Amino acid sequence: MLLGGPNSGKTHFAGQLYGRLQRRPGVLRLRSDQGTPPDLSAVEEVLRCLENGHAAEHTAANTWAEVLLPLANDQGNAVDLRWPDYGGEQLRSVFDQRAVPESWRSRLITAEGWVLLIRLKIETAYPDALAELVKRSDEPRKSAVRAKSWDANAEWVELLQILLHVAELGSVMRLRRPRLAVLLSCYDELGADGIAPREVFARSLPLVSSFIDNTWAPESVSIWGLSALGRLLERDSADEQFIDNGPEFQGWVVPPEGGPKDPDLSKPLAWLLRGW
Amino acid sequence: MNRRCSNAACYADDGEACTLGKRDLAECTSWSKGPSAPEPADPMPPPTSSRVPWSGSALGLADLTNLVPRGRSILIGVLGAHDAGKTTLLTGNYLQLVRGHGLAGARFAGSRTLGAWESLAAWTRFDDAARPPSFPPHTPRGISRVPGLLHLALRGQQDELRDVLLTDAPGEWFTRWATKENAPEASGARWIVQHADAFLLLADCQRLSGPERGEARRGVRELVERLGNHVGLRPTVLVWAKGDQEPPQAIRSAIRRALAERIPHASEVSTSTERPESLVLALETVLLPAWTPPLAAPLADPILSHEPFAAFRGVHARS
Numbered sequence: 001m002l003l004g005g006p007n008s009g010k011t012h013f014a015g016q017l018y019g020r021l022q023r024r025p026g027v028l029r030l031r032s033d034q035g036t037p038p039d040l041s042a043v044e045e046v047l048r049c050l051e052n053g054h055a056a057e058h059t060a061a062n063t064w065a066e067v068l069l070p071l072a073n074d075q076g077n078a079v080d081l082r083w084p085d086y087g088g089e090q091l092r093s094v095f096d097q098r099a100v101p102e103s104w105r106s107r108l109i110t111a112e113g114w115v116l117l118i119r120l121k122i123e124t125a126y127p128d129a130l131a132e133l134v135k136r137s138d139e140p141r142k143s144a145v146r147a148k149s150w151d152a153n154a155e156w157v158e159l160l161q162i163l164l165h166v167a168e169l170g171s172v173m174r175l176r177r178p179r180l181a182v183l184l185s186c187y188d189e190l191g192a193d194g195i196a197p198r199e200v201f202a203r204s205l206p207l208v209s210s211f212i213d214n215t216w217a218p219e220s221v222s223i224w225g226l227s228a229l230g231r232l233l234e235r236d237s238a239d240e241q242f243i244d245n246g247p248e249f250q251g252w253v254v255p256p257e258g259g260p261k262d263p264d265l266s267k268p269l270a271w272l273l274r275g276w
Numbered sequence: 277m278n279r280r281c282s283n284a285a286c287y288a289d290d291g292e293a294c295t296l297g298k299r300d301l302a303e304c305t306s307w308s309k310g311p312s313a314p315e316p317a318d319p320m321p322p323p324t325s326s327r328v329p330w331s332g333s334a335l336g337l338a339d340l341t342n343l344v345p346r347g348r349s350i351l352i353g354v355l356g357a358h359d360a361g362k363t364t365l366l367t368g369n370y371l372q373l374v375r376g377h378g379l380a381g382a383r384f385a386g387s388r389t390l391g392a393w394e395s396l397a398a399w400t401r402f403d404d405a406a407r408p409p410s411f412p413p414h415t416p417r418g419i420s421r422v423p424g425l426l427h428l429a430l431r432g433q434q435d436e437l438r439d440v441l442l443t444d445a446p447g448e449w450f451t452r453w454a455t456k457e458n459a460p461e462a463s464g465a466r467w468i469v470q471h472a473d474a475f476l477l478l479a480d481c482q483r484l485s486g487p488e489r490g491e492a493r494r495g496v497r498e499l500v501e502r503l504g505n506h507v508g509l510r511p512t513v514l515v516w517a518k519g520d521q522e523p524p525q526a527i528r529s530a531i532r533r534a535l536a537e538r539i540p541h542a543s544e545v546s547t548s549t550e551r552p553e554s555l556v557l558a559l560e561t562v563l564l565p566a567w568t569p570p571l572a573a574p575l576a577d578p579i580l581s582h583e584p585f586a587a588f589r590g591v592h593a594r595s
Contacts, residue, residue: 210385
């Protein structure tokens with residue numbers, strides 16, 4: 001189950017992941033006995049865009065498509081991966097309406113692993129205001145209007161709580177299933193070289209990080225840095241490196257404990273599937 | 277939805293989950309028995325979707341029934357006069373959690389009232405130059421007698437989960453309750469005092485050092501004396517809120533004397549918004565002793581007679 005809000009890079013990740021699995025396999029590879037997956041329509045558009053070196057269009061809000069990828073890991077175990085692609089607004093509406101559609105619910109319950117895509121750059125977290133407040137306490141109160149939107153911390157925690165509740169998972173005992181991989185997408189934007197993704201996450205969204213650490217069992221969570229493209233692509237750009245070398249040579253992940261950039265985008269999934 | 281559920285404790289019509297856990301409301305017997313709207317149902321009923329049984333705002337008593345059974349919970353009564361800083365104390369603690377700090381050695385593991393926390397915190401946030409952040413305003417004395425409860429789930433060092441509930445109640449309740457215990461307006465205060473596992477009692481240093489200090493001293497002392505009748509052995513902390521102001525020594529010692537007399541086991545903390553960690557410290561001071569409640573004292577039947585046959589007849593035989 002892939003969870004990510006609007007603009008968090010789900011589609012690009014899916015496209016790049018497929019490109020990797022097919023043309024430059026790492027820990028996971030496509031099983032050759034079944035040939036090319038039968039239905040590629042979900043990733044077709046993004047693949048075409050990336051081959052031309054520009055960014056893919058925004059996925060329409062009501063889309064739901066799934067690619068079935070027959071995979072094998074390095075131990076030769078066969079796994080069928082269902083990789084969904086959908087408009088991120090659907091996740092936002094779960095939060096706004098506090099209701100989870102039936103189609104999501106059944107997927108949440110059956111999913112063995114959840115992938116959470118968070119693009120830290122676009123999350124609104126408010127700075128600690130209390131210290132600031134003391135300096136200003138003499139000023140008269142001018143109006144009774146206040147900040148409308150929630151802090152991203154609270155928003156993600158509430159969303160996860162709703163999803164956990166709907167998936168019939170209690171949090172009194174630490175969770176072992178589903179395994180949770182948090183991918184910090186567009187990691188190249190953060191300028192966080194040399195810091196472990198776990199650290200980056202705890203620093204940017206401390207409340208969410210604390211919630212996840214204290215709800216899942218430690219061995220069932222991992223936090224990765226992800227840059228599906230390796231660089232910023234615009235919709236009208238034509239990046240030469242993408243066109244000449246092919247998109248499968250772009251993009252990298254950073255493992256949870258930090259370290260060098262790893263071009264094998266399937267590592268986080270391999271980690272998720274290792275539980276079997 | 278225009279239908280009301282016939283179960284008074286079910287809020288499915290407000291967009292929450294059915295209390296009985298039915299996902300399709302049509303399957304729920306108390307829902308179908310409920311009075312339905314005069315107008316016909318929508319031609320296109322929305323597809324079944326799963327909802328959650330909490331709304332994110334402060335919890336009422338009915339909400340406790342589906343939260344508290346999951347584990348051990350701690351209810352902390354936050355008492356104090358109007359404008360003593362109760363809500364600021366709570367907000368300060370939430371903001372520290374959002375910054376990723378722990379509380380009393382435990383770590384944040386969820387909350388059913390994020391909406392309420394966020395709306396408190398929103399007052400202090402700065403997102404527009406035209407709207408300076410401010411302290412949360414007054415908690416209104418509503419019609420409802422049930423205090424709003426704010427919830428935090430915390431996971432302790434031994435991996436245990438505690439549901440911490442904090443009361444966010446208007447100060448007038450307590451002022452009224454201190455004056456007249458049975459006042460109808462004070463029923464909320466009575467509920468808190470009866471059920472809380474621990475108390476935070478706030479004394480407003482700003483008022484205690486200002487022109488109304490005599491009146492403020494009376495208020496705090498009355499509250500201490502009233503609470504002393506009910507507190508038993510429950511942990512209590514007297515919080516000198518707004519501790520940047522220094523009340524006169526005589527007033528401070530008068531309150532301390534009342535405290536030592538009526539609630540001898542109480543401890544004292546001083547808080548100030550200039551030191552956000554002091555707000556957390558105040559809550560920790562009361563949370564730590566309440567974290568693991570003391571074992572109940574074993575019942576001991578006194579031996580009433582020294583004849584072997586009748587020795588253990590016990591107290592009940594007397595009547």
